[in-house]
Amino acid sequence: MSQPTTLPSHRTAGEPPVVREPAHVPLAHVVRAGLVEGIHHGSVVVLAADGSVQFQAGDIEAAFYPRSALKPLQAVGLLRAGLPSLDDPALALVAASHSGEERHLAAARRILATGQLAEGALRNVPDLPYGPAVREEWIRRGLGPTRLAQNCSGKHAAMLLTARTRGWDLDDYLDHGHPLQRELAATVEDLTGQGIAHVTVDGCGAPLFSVSLHGLTRSAARLATAAPGTDEGRLAQAMREHPQMVSGSGRDVARLVRAVPGLLAKDGFEGVQIAALPDGRAVGVKIADGGDRARMPVTAAALALCGVDPEVLAPFAATPVLGGGVQVGTLHAAGALARQAS
Template sequence: MSSSAAPAAPSAIPSEVFEPPVLAEVVRSGFVEGHHRGSLVVLAADGSVELALGDPAAPVFPRSANKPMQAAAVLRAGLDLAGERLALAAASHSGEAFHLELVHTMLAEHGLTADDLRTPPDLPLDPAEAEAYLAAGRVRERITMNCSGKHAAMLAACALNGWDRAGYLDPAHPLQQLVHQVVEEAAGETVTAVGTDGCGAPLMAISLVGLARAFRGFVLAEPGTAERRVADAMRAHPAYVAGTRRPDTWLMRELPGTLSKMGAEAVQAVALADGRALAFKVDDGATRALGPVLARTLRLLGIDAPVVDRIGHAPLLGGAGEVGEIRATF
């Protein structure tokens, strides 16, 4: 009788595997059917860490939450933007008519057209705007992509400085090198990875602590600096940063002095006028958890306002009615 080979030993399994905490749970008809895990940090007014959940020191791609820093970079490159134009340079706009009109204007002011944009053709970010856009028989366009304001500002900075416009998204481009520098200075840490964002622009990875620190720094920066100019423009014109039906707009409009910006894959950063700041990321990228997690964090900071309730309301539907909710668990 031949002997068979002994089975291979199972791979070693670490006795302790880090698992981020549950930040929000999905409750349907009284039954918890899912969880959203992630990491979160809250900075006190003096910049110290007041609350940390998960691993907020680990690097993440902030996605569009990096846009205030990208907008500050185009100002440092010499581009003179202010008001709605500067807010749109830091925007993930909804694709509403006033957004698209201003992007066209910004491009034309520097001898550029929508054909110069290197954003991928897309529909408006706002679902209602997308439906109306399609109903009008229109197709995906570069200018409709939610990052077109940022790209228009980047192209304008290139035109001003005589930099290559066709390759403005190359990480080695002078403008993107300046963005890299601004991100590191604002976050107070080294960029640990460079990727490509959904719009095609280089994307710098920093920690959630660094992201919160950057937003805090923008709010507290000296008037007239690039950082403060971006923060002031975003807070003065929040509808250009997001849209008329977006939580960032509601928060900046209804809590004076607040700077707020979300990013894809469920990233959110906020700084209050007194220097307190927060940043978090939901690991599975579910943006439906953003509102409940943000609202709970703001309440922990003592913010009690109708806008917090509005942002935190995330109902689950069953048929034509509400049968549950997504709710924060910390």
């Protein structure tokens, strides 16, 4: 397993988060027939419109890897670095963990075609489509893993296009010392307001920067409140108007964005979620065990603290626990978060 690599110092955005084992707390309970069967620990932060911390539970200042929740920041970095103009669905795909639907593959091809780039230039890890239904159909057709079907192909296509536009080398665009990656790191530091603690390699092969949950959530608020026409504003508009391009048909994040007017949201592997409203109210969630099932109920409870209508959040606030094919309980937010949200 590769060890984290300290990023060469180029910071102007403040000190990096504290490197320590996070002090997570119980955030969600799995309740079966009235008894708590399981507990998901984690950390959560809710920011008020003025950027102050309205609520926190767990450790919001420790360094952690946001995984794909970092993609919107990387997308802004690509725009700042010279990514040519894209249509809004394709721009949304740059920040996506897509399901591998045909519209996703088509948008990735459009990004590559803009720079006259071939699919073979991609350096992300080949994979089957992320969406279960799409994956099953893919396998029925006898298709195997490809770089285009992998859920990060939009980001990688945009990295290649930006590197070509700037005249940078394409073969090593994933090296953390590449000029492209150094510009993306600078954008992450700017938007989070803090230095990067470590850089390692994400599942797709791209550099992954560690920040704090507080810093990540602060960056989501900055994107959500950005003026139209700015790089941040352009990306936020694309993500809001095309949530199905950021995730996929039926995915919970796309449904949440459609349900809450003006919401900007992105999930990440290992139980990470950010969401922000147009006035700057924002939430950040990290589930300690990386399990995905607690991510959305905790996010819904946090958004309730932001003043989002509980009726709108009801479909996301609890996950049924089944026994014999019928519901016998729920997975829902617990502890101080649940008390505050009720």
